[in-house]
């Protein structure tokens with residue numbers, strides 16, 4: 001069966017906002033004064049409370065830069081922080097490995113990219129719709145489906161592979177995903193060794209180390225620990241990325257009322273402080289290397305003790321965080337399209353719709369977790385497919401309204417006058433295609449809906465998703481043979497590494 | 505002196521730590537039987553907390569505060585209580601397994617056990633297998649709790665249980681495990697005695713377990 005895939009275009013992937021003819025309708029949560037106070041809260045925290053850094057090399061680095069180090073605790077004077085912020089690049093580009101310009105990512109203030117999320121242990125089986133452990137073949141499924149979805153600007157796996165050698169889920173995931181999508185991947189790893197393996201694969205895909213430096217083709221994702229801890233591996237991986245000029249995210253999963261204060265302002269102070277440790281490390285090692293912060297910001301549900309991925313606070317916190325992160329001059333890693341439900345249902349759609357629109361209107365740059373269900377415990381490709389449609393709708397709102405002579409159409413209005421219609425007008429011909437067209441939403445008349453099988457949204461999501469899984473091939477056959485062989489070799493070497501040292 | 509047990513229960517449900525400590529000290533000083541204080545004042549207070557929690561009238565932080573109050577009162581009472589007085593509420597060793605840095609779920613579980621009168625030794629995150637075994641040998645807990653939030657670190661729990669067997673102390677304690685990816689099936693597979701899907705049910709399940717196994 002032939003299947004047509006909507007191309008990723010500048011409109012679907014990212015909108016260059018705020019240009020003169022068009023005002024982007026972003027909302028604002030915080031006043032300038034509030035942003036400044038949260039920012040200063042971060043400066044006060046890092047200077048007087050400090051953060052634990054479980055990495056001798058990193059502590060040395062901070063000490064040399066003028067930080068006070070007491071045991072594992074590091075206190076950061078504000079000039080160390082402002083110096084680091086000053087060297088974060090305003091713009092960095094990430095290139096699809098096949099050179100497809102339409103999928104290029106520009107990490108820059110006014111652009112936004114949505115994508116799935118990393119590493120839940122479970123996956124909704126595409127055939128049975130039941131929850132089961134995430135397995136190796138799911139990684140390429142997610143990569144392929146997201147490759148085809150017009151609004152997925154970057155890709156994460158929606159799972160952690162359970163059926164490969166313990167400790168190699170990260171490496172296998174990248175190996176399989178990169179060969180099944182040209183949309184840039186956001187990868188993760190357990191340790192520096194995993195980072196290195198992934199990086200070698202990316203270099204193979206880029207066609208060499210020099211080529212990678214000019215045209216990086218993926219982004220790395222790592223996490224500090226709330227409250228105020230950078231564990232050894234987190235900061236070690238951050239340092240590796242900086243050394244190799246790999247664009248990276250360094251952001252916590254802060255749990256409001258649990259690992260950070262229950263007040264949103266307090267949560268943002270702690271979360272910002274934790275991320276800043278990675279920003280400083282990255283810029284000390286390699287000034288001008290790309291770093292993105294933000295992270296999962298939500299609350300602990302105090303009745304069920306779960307970290308809520310559907311809470312309205314998630315959207316509020318993330319939007320406010322976006323403003324503070326932009327205030328620092330950094331790109332923001334936000335989240336949306338996620339839910340606390342266990343099965344595709346009305347709640348999953350409600351929570352996704354609200355959070356996607358909020359993330360879009362907040363102006364966040366990378367928005368992850370589109371496709372997370374069960375509070376981050378289960379990845380769901382169906383949820384991602386649904387989110388793709390919602391992101392498309394939200395983009396239309398975010399694109400705002402163009403107002404100029406042509407769009408005011410006063411002459412056309414005069415032409416048609418009172419009564420009559422616009423259907424024959426050249427002006428209509430020219431403009432109507434800018435209206436958004438659904439791929440999932442039902443706008444049939446009752447009769448044609450009946451004729452077409454009375455499908456519900458759930459039926460249509462399942463149908464579209466399975467259709468992509470079964471029929472969309474993705475770029476697998478375009479992978480250069482030498483890169484393919486190199487990846488297989490790296491996997492074999494990784495097996496040896498993990499066999500010799502399971503902790504490596 | 506007449507001790508107002510209802511007042512003591514209320515201090516527990518309201519989580520008024522200092523006042524409860526005062527009242528407990530006073531009660532002991534004036535010769536109240538510790539076991540009676542426990543059974544008529546403190547435990548009914550915690551039962552009420554459990555009830556309010558199940559009905560959705562109390563939230564986690566409030567429950568934890570009550571648990572803290574209970575635990576502080578128990579610190580005062582414990583030296584005066586015999587093993588029999590304490591019922592199943594004894595000692596617990598608790599930690600997150602090696603390679604795992606997830607903290608908060610384990611802490612919640614620990615606080616709930618404290619609330620049930622347990623003396624909880626929280627050995628922290630990223631604890632190597634030997635740390636669990638050594639703590640078990642040293643402290644002779646009634647319950648050993650392990651937490652894992654990563655599918656990659658869950659196997660450590662089975663390894664700890666095996667080490668406990670090798671050290672010949674496996675049967676001296678109940679092993680309870682938890683953490684978001686952990687399941688009842690996994691607990692059965694590795695030979696843990698108990699699995700709890702959340703901190704609230706953990707204490708309840710443990711009580712039931714001891715009630716069945718000690719009778």
Ligand code: B12
Nearest residue numbers: 119120305604605607609649651654655682683684702703
């Ligand atoms: C917060 C969080 C973090 C924080 C932890 C901060 C902290 N101070 O604890 C940070 C950022 C450090 C972190 C790091 C990582 N994390 Co994490 N994390 C989470 C998250 C979002 C929430 C966990 C949480 O605290 N929940 C709230 C608490 C209250 O719930 P809980 O822990 O489940 O505990 C309850 C019960 O399980 C039970 N319980 C827990 N322990 C015990 C013990 C006993 C004895 C008993 C009786 C009961 C019990 O009672 C608790 C209360 O009811 C989960 C997602 C999720 N939904 O769970 C991912 C998650 C667990 N993390 C995950 C991953 C992948 C990681 C990283 C590898 C990410 C990376 N790329 O670096 C690292 C690993 C670091 C390491 N070596 O451990 C994955 C796990 C995937 C897998 N295959 O197992 C998850 C599922 C997220 C995801 N979808 O990707 N994480």
